[in-house]
Amino acid sequence: MTDKETNTNSKFNVEGRVWINSENCSFTGQGKIELIEKIKELGSLRKAAAEMKMSYRQAWQNINKMNNLSEKPLVILNRGGKNGGIAIVTEEADNVIVAYNKLKTAFDIFIKQQSEILNL
Amino acid sequence: MTDKETNTNSKFNVEGRVWINSENCSFTGQGKIELIEKIKELGSLRKAAAEMKMSYRQAWQNINKMNNLSEKPLVILNRGGKNGGIAIVTEEADNVIVAYNKLKTAFDIFIKQQSEILNL
């Protein structure tokens, strides 16, 4: 491991983003995955949005978009009822979360490697 | 190579972007690299911007930003003179282009691989 091969003290570093597309339309990204995870944790779209400091409207649009792009819905939103309503995360969403997290893990490693070999 | 391992006919695919940062400030990305390459080809910032259908203002700002973030300027802009002015791409810029293109090549491969193993 020589200075010729690595570059950990450079002022430059590599960054990037990854996401999953469905027919040229953004399906998931970091934010949407986190949103679903929060919904699963809290059982409420409104509470999840609040905790992420995201507007309820935007959160709803994100979920709605994903539900429409996927054959099976990822989050089932029911209004009215016992506590005013409930948001249920489906098994399909779990699959998406697993797939995205695998991608994200591999990507983080990729970025780290590329940042180290960056020759600037 | 079975259907369990690959996923080339899925309606989903992986996409992403990478760039090089300098102290939390975007240094280069695809667009800026292309801009520098065009300048090198045409010897003119204005012509390069026009060819990329980018406003001259934006192009100038991009180059100016990169020049300031780098110790040595990437593009030297001289006004006046024989043909009204000239834009010179430095050796430093060549190094940046090489570094970025290496990164981009590796990233394209990464994305292709991840798209193939995507399990959705």
Add this chain to the structure above:
DNA sequence: CTGCGTTATGTTAATTTGTGAATAACGATA
């Protein structure tokens, strides 16, 4: 049937971002 908290949706305001026009500065050349 009333109250409650959530989902659903529209409207408007605010902020950011990009565009285009206009013009000054510049320096070799003729």
Add this chain to the structure above:
DNA sequence: TATCGTTATTCACAAATTAACATAACGCAG
């Protein structure tokens, strides 16, 4: 000195994205 095409910079406007607010719809509980 006048010309030329480029770089440099400002200003006003447009477009697009985002934020904020308001309010209707819903269905269970009491």
